[in-house]
Amino acid sequence: MSFKQRIVCQLPIVYCLLLLILTNSAQAQAPKALTLSSALQTGLKNNQSMQSSQLDTQMQGQLLGTGYDIAKTQINGTFGQINTRAQDKNFNVSQTFSPFVYGATRKLLKENVAGSQLRLQSTKQDITYSIRQSWNAILYYAELNKMLQKQNALMERFVRSATLKFQTGESNSLEKITAVSKQQELEQQIKQNEALLRVEKSKIKTLLHLDGDFAVADTAFVALPAITVADTALVKQNATIQLASQDVKVAEANRKVASSTLWPDVTAGYFIQSFTGNQEVNGQTVYYDGSPRFQGFSVGLSLPIFVGSASAKIKAAKTNVAIQKTNADYLKLQMQSQFQQEMEQLTTYEEVLRYYKTTALPNAETIAKNASKAYQNGDISYVEYVQVLETALDIRTNYIQALNNYNTTVINLQYLVNQ
Incomplete structure (x- = not known):
């Protein structure tokens, strides 16, 4: 097959592609x-x-x-000569609540x-x-324009008639000028x-x-x-x-x-602490080596x-x-x-x-x-x-x-x- 024959055979395909592109382009441009x-x-x-x-x-x-925005939990540690000259430590944790809030x-x-x-x-x-x-408002202006365009068509016939009368000498230029002015006024509206x-x-x-x-x-x-x-x-x-x-x-x-x-706000806490030294327990002397072992709790109110x-x-x-x-x-x-x-x-x-x-x-x-x-x-x-x-x-x-x-x-x- 010659080059010219191949070109001729491919033309229908090219036409189809162009038609498809133009169709899609038209659909894309068509307003919704x-x-x-x-x-x-x-x-x-x-x-x-x-x-x-x-x-x-x-x-x-x-x-x-x-809604239940509970305050941050407070954790504290105390170190030093808490009970005696010996070094002790105290750990406590407390939490404040606002139940009425x-x-x-x-x-x-x-x-x-x-x-x-x-x-x-x-x-x-x-x-x-x-x-x-x-x-x-869109429908109103569109309807108003339909009516004005009909009126404009009547005025255009009036202009043609007035122009013909003027050309034939049946009327003066005032009639023609009036007709043109009224018709142009409608076009502006x-x-x-x-x-x-x-x-x-x-x-x-x-x-x-x-x-x-x-x-x-x-x-x-x-x-x-x-x-x-x-x-x-x-x-x-x-x-x-x-x-x-x-x-x-x-x-x-x-x-x-x-x-x-x-x-009031309510605060509850827990503590544990150490004690270094001798302690009288049930009539006997007991030595405590400083390990945290003594514990308790605390309760408090924050009053306004x-x-x-x-x-x-x-x-x-x-x-x-x-x-x-x-x-x-x-x-x-x-x-x-x-x-x-x-x-x-x-x-x-x-x-x-x-x-x-x-x-x-x-x-x-x-x-x-x-x-x-x-x-x-x-x-x-x-x-x-x-x-x-x-x-x-x-x-x-x-x-x-x-x-x-x-x-x-x-x-x-x-x-x-x-x-």
């Missing part, structure tokens, strides 16, 4: 498609704030082992674990809220929305800790399911409120730890006599309990009030959306169609035509804005009741 559900799952898994909270919970669990400390550590778990839930709630906010959309996508990428780009799988901008039960008691499910209540328990546990320092510092700490701890209770009560009232306000706004936005769907939007479609026909037929001037188109655009824009306000309110309510 995400739904809101998958975005939430990814965010709760990858978000670094979430990971930090998980590590904090792990750390607080590990600290439970410090251990229980209070253990309780505090358990409350810290519970607090870290609630902080984890609060972080999860905040991340979910932020993802929902940005996701809704579209560019602004695209920039805002990129900002929200960047927020999502940060929340989800994504390296590459992503695509929104479902771009339908529809009303979110509303909160049906208008009960302010639902806010007790909010992780932030639960965490504030837990802060009260932690403060109370700290107060008990401070109070426990007023109780100077309690000024401890008393000040206890008073401060009591004040902190009052502070945390006040903060928790205020936060609860604040969120209950916000819940009521959001529910009232939700009712208002529901009525606004109902008005737009039943009346305003159909009217906008009708007047836009009729205006286009009337302008083409010469029944209305370009000024009237532009005014009608802008009126229709305002109605559609206000509807999308009302829908965005409605969804934002639903997301706020979901956050308040931790759903």
